[in-house]
Amino acid sequence: MxxxxxxxxxxxxxxxxxxxxxxxxxxxxxxxxxxxxxxxxxxxxxxxxxxxxxxxxxxxxxxxxxxxxxxxxxxxxxxxxxFDLPAQDQVVYRAAELVEIGGGALSLRQVGRNLRGRAMQILHERIAPGADTGAEMLTHEAEEGGVVIRGRLELTVAAQSWTLEPGDAYYFDSRLPHRFRNVGDEPLEIVSACTPPSF
Amino acid sequence: MxxxxxxxxxxxxxxxxxxxxxxxxxxxxxxxxxxxxxxxxxxxxxxxxxxxxxxxxxxxxxxxxxxxxxxxxxxxxxxxxxFDLPAQDQVVYRAAELVEIGGGALSLRQVGRNLRGRAMQILHERIAPGADTGAEMLTHEAEEGGVVIRGRLELTVAAQSWTLEPGDAYYFDSRLPHRFRNVGDEPLEIVSACTPPSF
DNA sequence: CATCGATGTTCAGTTTATTAAACGATTACA
DNA sequence: TGTAATCGTTTAATAAACTGAACATCGATG
CATH class of the missing domain: 1.10.260.40 (lambda repressor-like DNA-binding domains)
Structure with a gap:
């Protein structure tokens, strides 16, 4: 100085x-x-x-x-x-980044390359679509992830926003403020998972 | 400045x-x-x-x-x-400072003028003397107080020391490091009380 | 392409924190 | 009664934090 x-x-x-x-x-x-x-x-x-x-x-x-x-x-x-900083590594995984782990008749594509330090595993199952989630701003203690099946999802995590289209996926520490929004005109379908609060 | x-x-x-x-x-x-x-x-x-x-x-x-x-x-x-600072108000009460609350045949003299924010009440009962306490340095979560009956007590609370003689009393937050010591040549007698850990 | 607005960074100048060395007061000891 | 040791406080000098205003970069707008 x-x-x-x-x-x-x-x-x-x-x-x-x-x-x-x-x-x-x-x-x-x-x-x-x-x-x-x-x-x-x-x-x-x-x-x-x-x-x-x-x-x-x-x-x-x-x-x-x-x-x-x-x-x-x-x-x-x-x-x-x-305050222990929530890990904020990779959040968005593009469709091409999903790893195919099941190669049978039932297509299983894993979100996230390695599962070290992860509380759960997310799979993209090619079946009937998941639930429709409206706009929310929850901050429960858990991790969550998912895959967009149909429609357009605007995902906001920690002041950063992405627009996800069918095939795109997400995974983040849900202690970070986050928000889902349907920004398309057709129904939004997502396959999502969340660590059980008792596990 | x-x-x-x-x-x-x-x-x-x-x-x-x-x-x-x-x-x-x-x-x-x-x-x-x-x-x-x-x-x-x-x-x-x-x-x-x-x-x-x-x-x-x-x-x-x-x-x-x-x-x-x-x-x-x-x-x-x-x-x-x-850290919420343990209340370190008056610690030593001289014999003359005890308040007489019971005026019957049984002499009850209260330690501490007001009991606001106190977890218990200490009474100087003119009965058989209390226990003899050797040197110790405990730090349990409680409040404690007492009265010296016979002998000389060296009381150390938070790097401060007093010598108490018969009639003198003490009261302090026992989260503060403290220590009792018999510094006389005759047996030490104290009437002491302590908040029960389950109360 | 220009320009506007907003971002994060940098820089000279000012304020403030920190140092090093004093001061006055108190206690113990000879 | 001095004097040495230790205490907390203060002060001038120095180092560092902080201000105010610049700069460079990026994205959006026209």
């Missing part, structure tokens, strides 16, 4: 105090709530610049500043440090 | 960012662990001055600094903000 030479601006050097990765936590929370750095800064009463630098771990905010920022969304200081 | 005039050094002005009282939390934790500001600073790798200023709420530490300090004792960042 004392030498603002152009070569000194290393990208996230993971220095001696990278102990907790506050930046990543803040960024994920902000993105989950669908706020831009400026929008959050406005709410918090700080500048957008400092939010950028915090997220890049280029500075360690004072707890006063961190508190102001967290007041932007309903998260207490204690929760911020406790 | 910008004007270091002698009149401007107000004692804990409770300014616009007194939101959380980090200073008091830190000071109490430090005193509970029986550390001086310098001893803690040495462990944490900071200076004693900054600890003083934090405890006086004269500055808002960066979370990096706060983390270094909390590493001094086994407390995580999340716990620091969650």
């Amino acid at each position: 004392s030498t603002p030479s152009p070569a000194a601006t290393a990208p996230a050097p993971a220095g001696p105090e990278a102990e907790f990765n506050i930046g990543e936590r803040l960024r994920r929370i902000r993105e989950v709530y669908g706020l831009s750095q400026r929008a959050l800064a406005r709410r918090a009463g700080v500048t957008n610049g400092i939010i950028s630098m915090i997220e890049l771990n280029r500075t360690s905010p004072s707890v006063a500043t961190l508190k102001k920022i967290l007041d932007g969304f309903p998260i207490a200081l204690a929760d911020f440090f406790t | 910008s004007t270091p005039s002698p009149a401007a050094t107000a004692p804990a002005p409770a300014g616009p960012e007194a939101e959380f009282n980090i200073g008091e939390r830190l000071r109490r934790i430090r005193e509970v662990y029986g550390l001086s500001q310098r001893a803690l600073a040495r462990r944490a790798g900071v200076t004693n001055g900054i600890i003083s200023m934090i405890e006086l709420n004269r500055t808002s530490p960066s979370v990096a600094t706060l983390k270094k300090i909390l590493d001094g004792f086994p407390i995580a960042l999340a716990d620091f903000f969650t």
